[in-house]
Amino acid sequence: MTDPIAVVAELAQIFERYGVRYALSGSMASSLFGEPRSTIDADIAVSVDAATFAEIADVLTGRGFYVPVDFATESIACGTSFNIISPESFKIDLFMATDHVLDRRQLDNRVQVSLPGVDTPIWVVAPADQILRKLDWCRKGGAVSDRQWRDVVGILAAQSQHLDLDDLMNRATDLGVDDLLRAALDELRTGSG
16 A cells, blocks of 8 residues: 655655655645545645756656656656656656746745654745645636635635734735635635535
């Protein structure tokens, strides 16, 4: 049975060794700060150049990972995403950080989190930035995904004492998702979720 946390921790250690800035994002990250839920993959925001990733790819393939090197090189150049597969068939989606404000925030504001059974902490996208990213995905998707929405409300509920809601609303306004943030906060206040 695959231990997703162990796979993410192994990849994080490799990134650290090569000086690569990364942050766990997506459902696994949301589960750390909000409502826990299962996921079939891990999402990681990463800033890496092609030459460094080529070295990392050699290490990963030596450990049994499937790494589509040509596609990865193209994705790095274009600032898109690609996935790698662990020996246990666990998928990790690597999202290349671009100059977009949300990409920059994910890496600039990341926080270290200690995970059960992992010796060293890993970098995770900060709760406020997870909320903004998920609201942006909801807006761009044209509809609110139930899972994304639950993640947003779950993080807001669990982290309300630690979030600067004024700053979060200002960032949401800048991104054009302030209406969604207000709706999530209203749902949290009224318990209508």
